[in-house]
Amino acid sequence: xxxxxxxxxxxxxxxxxxxxxxxxxxxxxxxxxxxxxxxxxxxxxxxxxxxxxxxxxxxxxxxxxxxxxxxxxxxxxxxxxxxxxxxxxxxxxxxxxxxxxxxxxxxxxxxxxxxxxxxxxxxxxxxxxxxxxxxxxxxxxxxxxxxxxxxxxxxxxxxxxxxxxxxxxxxxxxxxxxxxxxxxxxxxxxxxxxxxxxxxxxxxxxxxxxxxxxxxxxxxxxxxxxxxxxxxxxxxxxxxxxxxxxxxxxxxxxxxxxxxxxxxxxxxxx
Numbered sequence: 001x002x003x004x005x006x007x008x009x010x011x012x013x014x015x016x017x018x019x020x021x022x023x024x025x026x027x028x029x030x031x032x033x034x035x036x037x038x039x040x041x042x043x044x045x046x047x048x049x050x051x052x053x054x055x056x057x058x059x060x061x062x063x064x065x066x067x068x069x070x071x072x073x074x075x076x077x078x079x080x081x082x083x084x085x086x087x088x089x090x091x092x093x094x095x096x097x098x099x100x101x102x103x104x105x106x107x108x109x110x111x112x113x114x115x116x117x118x119x120x121x122x123x124x125x126x127x128x129x130x131x132x133x134x135x136x137x138x139x140x141x142x143x144x145x146x147x148x149x150x151x152x153x154x155x156x157x158x159x160x161x162x163x164x165x166x167x168x169x170x171x172x173x174x175x176x177x178x179x180x181x182x183x184x185x186x187x188x189x190x191x192x193x194x195x196x197x198x199x200x201x202x203x204x205x206x207x208x209x210x211x212x213x214x215x216x217x218x219x220x221x222x223x224x225x226x227x228x229x230x231x232x233x234x235x236x237x238x239x240x241x242x243x244x245x246x247x248x249x250x251x252x253x254x255x256x257x258x259x260x261x262x263x264x265x266x267x268x269x270x
Contacts, residue, residue: 019082049250076112103255152168179228
């Protein structure tokens with residue numbers, strides 16, 4: 001059992017329990033608690049933004065990024081509970097409230113997905129011996145593609161070279177030009193790799209000794225390229241979700257400010 005998860009989860013539950021108790025006391029005193037829990041909600045959402053800023057300045061002595069991430073995740077759970085209490089488990093009435101409601105759901109769902117990816121993907125990548133940073137994968141793939149080009153060109157005079165050249169033109173050239181089989185890699189399916197290698201092995205009987213050596217070299221590069229595609233799919237997914245989560249968060253904060261201004265304007269009789 002991960003005691004850190006238990007500890008952080010317990011803290012989030014206690015905080016939600018305290019908030020519920022305060023709201024109950026407001027109701028008992030016949031006072032509207034929505035101003036109170038609204039400010040708590042706005043503060044919690046604003047705090048969530050601090051984590052992205054912390055990541056940008058990872059070298060500053062502001063505590064470990066992993067600790068900030070844990071605070072970000074469990075504060076997010078608390079914010080979801082606060083949102084449910086603030087909306088009183090009902091659907092919105094106005095257009096602005098609907099936009100706020102949908103944005104919050106988008107931020108919350110993408111946050112949960114991101115928390116899952118942050119736990120699942122690094123462990124999958126750590127199992128890979130040859131880890132390559134995302135920004136270097138394209139150059140590595142280009143290097144492998146050039147090597148395969150040279151191998152195929154160098155085999156034009158061998159027996160069965162025409163068969164190998166045709167297979168390269170029809171299948172391998174496209175495979176090596178850019179990342180492939182995105183969904184298969186995310187589902188850990190090796191079927192596309194097995195299909196290509198199986199087709200490649202079918203040509204072996206047409207090749208002489210030198211051709212078979214070339215075939216083996218090409219097969220090794222197919223496996224290396226497939227491994228880069230695996231890393232690209234997982235690292236890319238880990239980054240891509242941020243392009244949903246972060247803009248939605250900032251949009252939610254901006255609309256929340258407008259919402260607060262409107263509520264205070266009406267409450268003050270403006």
